[in-house]
Amino acid sequence: MATELEELVGFLSAPSLPVQKAAVDIVRDLTGSEDGLLSLSKYANIVISSLSRLLSQKKEVSEPAAQAVVNLSQNSNLAAKMVEIGMVQMAMDLLYKPDSSITQLLVMLLVNLTQLDAGIKSLLQTEDEKVQGLFVMRLVRSFCRSSSENRDDQFDHVGSILVNISQKEAGRKMLLDPKRGLLKQILRQFDSTNPLRKKGVSGTIRNCCFEAENQLQDLLLTSEFLWPALLLPVAGKKEAGLRAFWSVNGPRILQVGYEDEQDPKVMEAYEQVGSLLVHESRTAVSSNETSYS
Secondary structure, eight states: OOOHHHHHHHHTTOSOHHHHHHHHHHHHHHTTSHHHHHHHHTTHHHHHHHHHHHTTSOHHHHHHHHHHHHHHTTSHHHHHHHHHTTHHHHHHHHHTOTTOSOHHHHHHHHHHHTTSHHHHHHHHTTTOTTTTTHHHHHHHHHHHHSOTTSSSOTTTTHHHHHHHHTTSHHHHHHHHOTTTTHHHHHHTTTTOSOHHHHHHHHHHHHHHHTTTTTSHHHHHTTHHHHHHHHHGGGGSOHHHHHHHHHHTTHHHHHHHHHHHOOOHHHHHHHHHHHHHHHHHHHHHHHHHOOOOO
16 A cells, blocks of 8 residues: 555646646655655655656746755755756756746756766766767856846856866866857856855866866966956955965966966066065964964
């Protein structure tokens, strides 16, 4: 005899819209608690597949289904199952349907799925050279075109996706590829008033800067936008600025850039920045010293 939970899960596939609506609302509420997640995880395959089919339905059903999927995807094991059944592809397909009413939720789902290596690989489309990078290019385009001043910023969480993929070498190479010009587009969002966007951009810059030694030329192609983004935090409080500069591997970028430079004037500018950095670092250390009398 089926348990109450098994019956509930079965109702997700009911032909009646009101029954589906009632079932998905209950499942959504269950995903909001650890006990509920644990219970639903026992039926993970059927729950995930049933909810995924509801994502393309009317808003009254697709929205609670998407909320449930986002909650479920916070569990790494369940997220792995989602990646296995192709939910990265599914999310991207639904994301760009003209009548999509769950855009932000789909983006949040992608944030969770790209916490996994398999999710990043799926989003980068590394196994298919014909379409490789297409998903990322579309997300970056949407991220840069959507208004950060709008309270209903549907794509602000894309910044978190970019941070996730830039933690992997394949992701960094894709973002730094001069033919794609993705990092240059992303850098323009650094002065956004949306803190989530700003955090996403700064995290992506930080990760990409750790490729400075291997892809210096690609980084320098974005210098018009990169240097203001790197140096702007330093314009604030000294200690906070220094921490921000170190966090993006700033000293190493300066070192590699200096070693590769041939213009005497540019080299002199590098030396001045280096001297200033050393001076400010010593000052910060000195101000933090404590003496006992």
